[in-house]
Amino acid sequence: SQTIHQWPATLVQPVGSPLSLECTVEGTSNPNLYWYRQAAGRGLQLLFYSVGIGQISSEVPQNLSASRPQDRQFILSSKKLLLSDSGFYLCAWSVWGVGNSPLHFGNGTRLTVT
Amino acid sequence: AQSVTQPDIHITVSEGASLELRCNYSYGATPYLFWYVQSPGQGLQLLLKYFSGDTLVQGIKGFEAEFKRSQSSFNLRKPSVHWSDAAEYFCAVGAPTNAGKSTFGDGTTLTVKP
Numbered sequence: 001s002q003t004i005h006q007w008p009a010t011l012v013q014p015v016g017s018p019l020s021l022e023c024t025v026e027g028t029s030n031p032n033l034y035w036y037r038q039a040a041g042r043g044l045q046l047l048f049y050s051v052g053i054g055q056i057s058s059e060v061p062q063n064l065s066a067s068r069p070q071d072r073q074f075i076l077s078s079k080k081l082l083l084s085d086s087g088f089y090l091c092a093w094s095v096w097g098v099g100n101s102p103l104h105f106g107n108g109t110r111l112t113v114t
Numbered sequence: 115a116q117s118v119t120q121p122d123i124h125i126t127v128s129e130g131a132s133l134e135l136r137c138n139y140s141y142g143a144t145p146y147l148f149w150y151v152q153s154p155g156q157g158l159q160l161l162l163k164y165f166s167g168d169t170l171v172q173g174i175k176g177f178e179a180e181f182k183r184s185q186s187s188f189n190l191r192k193p194s195v196h197w198s199d200a201a202e203y204f205c206a207v208g209a210p211t212n213a214g215k216s217t218f219g220d221g222t223t224l225t226v227k228p
Contacts, residue, residue, distance in 0.1 A: 032214050043218035090157055094214035100146050100165045103214050105157030
């Protein structure tokens with residue numbers, strides 16, 4: 001069966017510090033990968049998605065970047081965090097080539113920028 | 115552009131009572147529709163999905179949803195709520211070419227009274 005791992009679960013970082021959140025998927029090949037952000041009391045906002053190694057699409061301009069160095073690894077990064085980067089970050093995957101494949105989410109990372 | 119509205123921010127029901135969570139969507143063609151559930155501090159889990167065919171779809175945990183094209187709605191229902199159903203519920207609409215790029219509603223928080 002497929003599993004998705006996301007870490008760390010919680011993170012407190014000072015303003016201006018770098019960020020690296022990692023997500024890996026097991027049990028499937030060539031998945032579509034996504035980073036979503038969830039603000040308190042709000043829905044999910046798609047930040048990045050990837051349909052293959054090295055292929056990253058950004059949905060919103062921001063202080064963050066994403067990379068996919070391996071087929072089942074997706075990394076969310078920042079060189080200098082802002083207060084507004086605080087939130088709950090969710091990694092997800094879906095089946096490549098299946099337009100109606102739903103999302104499968106990790107357990108999320110709670111990021112607090114102080 | 116696709117959009118989703120969940121009119122109810124918070125709903126409280128008694129255990130054993132019936133439940134209906136509302137979802138209205140905007141999309142130019144036949145949408146892909148999803149309901150997800152999120153427990154506190156966790157990722158989202160798929161409850162059910164609609165792509166085509168029978169407009170009444172069954173999901174996990176005893177939930178069902180009905181697609182009504184004329185009303186642009188996809189309401190979630192459960193005949194008898196259990197205390198463990200307390201969570202946040204998200205409706206999402208997906209694009210046919212990539213359902214992972216779903217647009218999410220802001221969510222409805224369900225509280226279950228004993």
